[in-house]
Amino acid sequence: MYEQDPSVNVYGDPLIPCSSDPLTGYFRDGHCNTCSEDTGSHTVCAVMTDEFLAYSKYVGNDLSTPVPAFNFPGLKAGDKWCLCAGRFLQAADEGCAPLVDLKATHKGALDIVPLEILQRHATA
Helix, strand or coil: CCCECCCEECCCCECCCCCECCECCCCCCCCCCCECCCCCCEEEEEECCHHHHHHHHHCCCCCCCCEHHHCECCCCCCCEEEEEHHHHHHHHHHCCCCEECHHHCEHHHHHCCCHHHHHHCECC
16 A cells, blocks of 8 residues: 555645545545555546546547446546546646635645646635
C-alpha cells in the first residue's frame, strides 16, 4: 500500500468526502486523497456536467461509459468524481471545466492548478 499524503483540502482544513456513490478517489475511499504514486493527481473533486463528460471523451478519457471489469459505473451529470488536476486545468483553459467542491479538493491540486482558477469554478 502506498503512503497517503496528509488528507487536507485547498484551504488547509480536513478533506471532506467527494463521493461514495459512485465511489471515487485514487484509493477508492470516497476522498480525493493522493500520494507520490498518483501520477495523475486525482485531487480535484469535480461535479460532472454533460459538457465536461463530452469534452473528456473527446480528448481520450471516456468517463461516461460503464466498465464493469473495473467496477466503474460510468459517470453522468451531477456525479462527483476525483478528477486529475491536469485534466481539470486543460478543461478550464478550453472553457468547459466542471464545478469544483473546494472543501473536498486535495491541496495537492494546487501543485498543478492555481487556487484562483479552482475558485472560479467553485460550487459555493
